[in-house]
Amino acid sequence: MLKFxxxxxxxxxxxxxxxxxxxIEDSTAHFWHAYHSQIYTTLRALEEQGLVxxxxxxxxxxxxxxxxxxTEVGRQALLSWLNDAxxxxxxxxxxxxxxxxxxxxRSAQSVREELLIQxxxxxxxxxxxxxxxxxxxxxxxxxxxVGPVDLAHESKFWAATLKxxxxxxxxxxxxxxxxxxxx
Amino acid sequence: MLKFxxxxxxxxxxxxxxxxxxxIEDSTAHFWHAYHSQIYTTLRALEEQGLVxxxxxxxxxxxxxxxxxxTEVGRQALLSWLNDAxxxxxxxxxxxxxxxxxxxxRSAQSVREELLIQxxxxxxxxxxxxxxxxxxxxxxxxxxxVGPVDLAHESKFWAATLKxxxxxxxxxxxxxxxxxxxx
DNA sequence: AGATTATATGTCAATAGTGACATGTAAAAA
DNA sequence: TTTTTACATGTCACTATTGACATATAATCT
Numbered sequence: 001m002l003k004f005x006x007x008x009x010x011x012x013x014x015x016x017x018x019x020x021x022x023x024i025e026d027s028t029a030h031f032w033h034a035y036h037s038q039i040y041t042t043l044r045a046l047e048e049q050g051l052v053x054x055x056x057x058x059x060x061x062x063x064x065x066x067x068x069x070x071t072e073v074g075r076q077a078l079l080s081w082l083n084d085a086x087x088x089x090x091x092x093x094x095x096x097x098x099x100x101x102x103x104x105x106r107s108a109q110s111v112r113e114e115l116l117i118q119x120x121x122x123x124x125x126x127x128x129x130x131x132x133x134x135x136x137x138x139x140x141x142x143x144x145x146v147g148p149v150d151l152a153h154e155s156k157f158w159a160a161t162l163k164x165x166x167x168x169x170x171x172x173x174x175x176x177x178x179x180x181x182x183x
Numbered sequence: 184m185l186k187f188x189x190x191x192x193x194x195x196x197x198x199x200x201x202x203x204x205x206x207i208e209d210s211t212a213h214f215w216h217a218y219h220s221q222i223y224t225t226l227r228a229l230e231e232q233g234l235v236x237x238x239x240x241x242x243x244x245x246x247x248x249x250x251x252x253x254t255e256v257g258r259q260a261l262l263s264w265l266n267d268a269x270x271x272x273x274x275x276x277x278x279x280x281x282x283x284x285x286x287x288x289r290s291a292q293s294v295r296e297e298l299l300i301q302x303x304x305x306x307x308x309x310x311x312x313x314x315x316x317x318x319x320x321x322x323x324x325x326x327x328x329v330g331p332v333d334l335a336h337e338s339k340f341w342a343a344t345l346k347x348x349x350x351x352x353x354x355x356x357x358x359x360x361x362x363x364x365x366x
Numbered sequence: 367a368g369a370t371t372a373t374a375t376g377t378c379a380a381t382a383g384t385g386a387c388a389t390g391t392a393a394a395a396a
Numbered sequence: 397t398t399t400t401t402a403c404a405t406g407t408c409a410c411t412a413t414t415g416a417c418a419t420a421t422a423a424t425c426t
Contacts, residue, residue, distance in 0.1 A: 001278060001281065002382080004285070005281060008284070011285075011288065031280035031281060032275075032277070032278075035385075036405080036406090037383090037385075038382075040405060040407095042382095063392080063403085064391095066404095078285070082282060082288055082289050083293050085293070085296060086279060086297065087300065089301065090277040090280070092275075092351075095215075096273045097211075098214060101191070101210070102188075102261070102265060104332070104336045104337035105265055105332075106262075110268070114268035117269070121272045150287065153287045157283050160358075161283055161284045167357075171354050172272075175343075175350060182343075185412080199374075199375090201373065201375075205373095218414065219374090220378090220415075221412075221414080245420090245422090247374070249375075
């Protein structure tokens with residue numbers, strides 16, 4: 001999966017692994033996170049598969065920055081993946097729900113404390129989403145987006161995922177509050 | 184993580200891997216899924232660590248059913264995990280959101296079709312949740328829950344996770360409908 | 367009687383993801 | 397000037413997860 005996030009960003013413009021990493025942190029990390037270790041190794045794997053190519057940035061002699069570019073094969077792989085619709089709902093893995101499920105074994109106080117911590121965390125996350133400026137994302141591309149990428153059109157979908165994130169955090173907050181009230 | 188789900192269920196009563204598998208499918212799979220391959224291998228690993236013990240069910244000579252029992256060490260491991268609150272929000276990994284994020288590259292028709300498929304899937308999931316009878320879960324234990332497990336108390340938390348699931352599906356449906364309308 | 371589905375348990379190779387260790391430059395702050 | 401933070405890239409061991417292959421009995425359906 002991370003593979004397609006990398007191809008997706010490289011479709012906007014050639015970039016280094018680090019740039020992709022920061023873009024992910026600011027955008028997709030809310031629904032798909034990855035450590036830099038996985039990003040760099042996956043980029044190398046994609047290069048071996050011929051989906052991306054790379055070259056060292058020569059503009060700075062000391063700094064070693066490897067710039068990745070999407071190949072035509074890579075672009076086709078991305079589009080083919082996008083056009084092949086998912087036939088199952090996304091699987092959810094939520095550790096807190098597992099913990100709540102088995103919380104009959106705990107003291108009410110222990111549960112309450114944990115839910116309050118989660119409440120604060122999700123409140124922060126919601127505020128973070130509210131502060132996000134979609135325009136900022138495009139400015140992180142060092143080079144201008146290439147060819148047929150219409151950023152206004154793209155940002156409609158970016159905004160949709162952001163809206164989902166905000167609703168999700170609000171759902172989480174409401175659910176936590178109700179559960180807290182019921183204890 | 185699966186580790187604690189296994190310990191959690193074994194805390195209710197001794198069971199076979201298959202029983203745990205069916206329990207997971209009916210309950211926690213909505214927020215933490217696992218294939219039987221992982222369940223069986225993890226049970227073996229837990230036995231090696233001394234957190235569970237197992238013996239073959241002798242009541243049927245032909246059928247090979249391995250019954251797992253939580254050890255005291257295992258029970259302490261479960262309680263210790265439960266009482267050590269999570270300090271981060273659960274990480275989300277949602278493939279559809281990744282796909283939507285990069286959907287500026289697709290035809291509106293392709294996106295619309297996929298969202299309609301997802302709409303149907305999430306509608307089904309919501310109906311499935313509505314049909315769930317919490318009472319049914321306890322009847323799946325072959326032996327009566329042991330010692331200090333108060334099923335009425337437990338089921339309060341089970342119900343909370345189910346409620347979360349229903350709200351989540353409703354959120355998903357609303358979000359899909361709005362996104363569909365905006366295309 | 368034969369076919370199919372549910373019960374039941376396992377292995378294994380491959381892929382994905384985590385988190386620590388390692389290293390160096392550049393910029394900003396104290 | 398020293399320290400800290402940001403930039404930048406990598407390896408590696410370990411753990412987790414997937415999904416296919418394998419096998420056998422029991423129950424139900426046609």
